[in-house]
Amino acid sequence: MLFSKHPRTAYANAPAHEVICQLRFPAILTINDNAPAEFQEAIREDFPQFARTEEAAPPQITGLGGPNPQLRQQKPVTNYRFISTDNLWKLNLTQNFIALSTLRYTGWEEFAAELDKPLAEFIRIYKPAYFERVGLRYVNIISREKLGLAGRPWPELIAPAYLGALGEPDVRPENVLNSAVDFQCKLDSSCAAKIHAGPGRLRSRPNTPQDPEVKFILDMDLSMGGQVACNLSAAGLETLHAHATELFEGAVTDALREAMQPE
Incomplete structure (x- = not known):
C-alpha cells in the first residue's frame, strides 16, 4: 500500500536526517541587488550567523528562431544564508x-514554528505576488544498526513498492x-511527490571514507504548484505534511515502527 491511513505517530528514533521547506516566487530583483538588512534584523535573534555567496546563473539564449541567436551570461544569483547558533537550522534567501x-527534526510543530516568523517577515518586507x-522535502535515512535491527532483511522493514529487486524472494541482497x-505521482489536484528510495552507503563529508x-x-x-496566495502558503505546507505522513507510514512495516519506538 503506497498511502497509509495509519495514525500520525511521533517516533523516538525517527529517521528524518534533513527536512527542507522551499517556497519559490517570481523574481524580486531587489533581493539580489541589495543586502536584506531589514530582513536580517527581524530574524537575527534566531538566526544570528550570516553568510553570502554568489552562484552562477544559467546563460540566457536570445533571438531563437532568428538569424543571430545570442548566448548571454546572466548576473550571478546572490544566496544569503542565515544560520542558528547551533548550526542545525539554516534559512536561505535568493531572488x-x-x-x-x-x-534536527523533532516534529512538524517545531519545524512549522521555526518557519512562521521568517516567512511572515519575508512576506511583510518583500510582498511577493x-x-x-x-515544497516540503524529507530525507529519511534508516539505519538497522542504530535501531537494533542488524541482520534483518529489508523486506521485513520496508514496503514492497520501495524495494525493487530486493523485494524478490530469490534475490540475495549482497548480489544486488x-x-x-x-517515481513521481500526483497526491491531489494541486500536489505531487517525487520519491527516491533504495539502499546505499553514505559519506558524512566529501573526501571521507564511506560508512x-x-x-x-x-x-x-x-x-x-500553481499560484499559491501568500496567505495560503502555511495551509499548503500543512497539506503537504499530511501527504508526507501517509507516504512515510505506507513505506514502513510494523516491525520498523516498533523499532523506531512510537511515543
Whole structure:
C-alpha cells in the first residue's frame, strides 16, 4: 500500500536526517541587488550567523528562431544564508526562493514554528505576488544498526513498492549492486511527490571514507504548484505534511515502527 491511513505517530528514533521547506516566487530583483538588512534584523535573534555567496546563473539564449541567436551570461544569483547558533537550522534567501532546512527534526510543530516568523517577515518586507511552488522535502535515512535491527532483511522493514529487486524472494541482497526506486505521482489536484528510495552507503563529508553500513534512503520531495496566495502558503505546507505522513507510514512495516519506538 503506497498511502497509509495509519495514525500520525511521533517516533523516538525517527529517521528524518534533513527536512527542507522551499517556497519559490517570481523574481524580486531587489533581493539580489541589495543586502536584506531589514530582513536580517527581524530574524537575527534566531538566526544570528550570516553568510553570502554568489552562484552562477544559467546563460540566457536570445533571438531563437532568428538569424543571430545570442548566448548571454546572466548576473550571478546572490544566496544569503542565515544560520542558528547551533548550526542545525539554516534559512536561505535568493531572488527566487526562501527556504528553511534543519538537521534536527523533532516534529512538524517545531519545524512549522521555526518557519512562521521568517516567512511572515519575508512576506511583510518583500510582498511577493504569490508563490509559484511550495515544497516540503524529507530525507529519511534508516539505519538497522542504530535501531537494533542488524541482520534483518529489508523486506521485513520496508514496503514492497520501495524495494525493487530486493523485494524478490530469490534475490540475495549482497548480489544486488543497485536497486533504487524512483517515481513521481500526483497526491491531489494541486500536489505531487517525487520519491527516491533504495539502499546505499553514505559519506558524512566529501573526501571521507564511506560508512560501511548499508542504510535505506527514503527521499520524499512533495510540492504544490500553481499560484499559491501568500496567505495560503502555511495551509499548503500543512497539506503537504499530511501527504508526507501517509507516504512515510505506507513505506514502513510494523516491525520498523516498533523499532523506531512510537511515543
